[in-house]
Amino acid sequence: xxxxxxxxxxxxxxxxxxxxxxxxxxxxxxxxxxxxxxxxxxxxxxxxxxxxxxxxxxxxxxxxxxxxxxxxxxxxxxxxxxxxxxxxxxxxxxxxxxxxxxxxxxxxxxxxxxxxxxxxxxxx
Numbered sequence: 001x002x003x004x005x006x007x008x009x010x011x012x013x014x015x016x017x018x019x020x021x022x023x024x025x026x027x028x029x030x031x032x033x034x035x036x037x038x039x040x041x042x043x044x045x046x047x048x049x050x051x052x053x054x055x056x057x058x059x060x061x062x063x064x065x066x067x068x069x070x071x072x073x074x075x076x077x078x079x080x081x082x083x084x085x086x087x088x089x090x091x092x093x094x095x096x097x098x099x100x101x102x103x104x105x106x107x108x109x110x111x112x113x114x115x116x117x118x119x120x121x122x123x124x
Contacts, residue, residue, distance in 0.1 A: 005073035012066035016059040023055050046105060053101035053108075057094050064090030084123030091116035 028051065031037070037044045067086045071077045095112030102109075 001075065002073045005069050009066045009069035009073060012062055012069060016062035016066065019062065020056055020059040024052075028052055028055060041105070046102070049102045050106055053098050053106060056097055056101070060090060060094050060097055063093075081123045084119050088116045088119035088123070091119065 028048075031051070032048050037047050040047045040050065064086060067090070068083060071082055071086065091112045095109045095116060098106055098112055099109035
């Protein structure tokens with residue numbers, strides 16, 4: 001095992017957790033209390049949902065990178081199929097965050113699921 005890459009993976013996981021938790025607690029909640037958020041499409045709720053899902057998808061991407069770093073840390077574990085599975089899973093989770101977080105109104109989930117499907121198809 002490569003200890004530097006394993007440490008990088010662990011730090012990336014911690015970064016993702018801190019980003020989601022601290023961002024939600026200290027930035028998003030305070031931002032949403034303001035009365036001057038722009039009204040996108042159906043109102044400020046859509047704006048809030050879009051900001052929240054964009055914030056947390058950054059953490060999902062970081063977790064995907066952490067998984068890739070973890071694979072790279074293991075000797076002999078680097079196989080295109082394994083890397084493709086992590087990338088596909090990262091896009092599935094991103095799609096779920098977008099679908100659930102926006103209650104289906106932010107259509108990015110369609111693109112995330114399409115990317116996941118294409119990636120899984122190539123590396124099946």
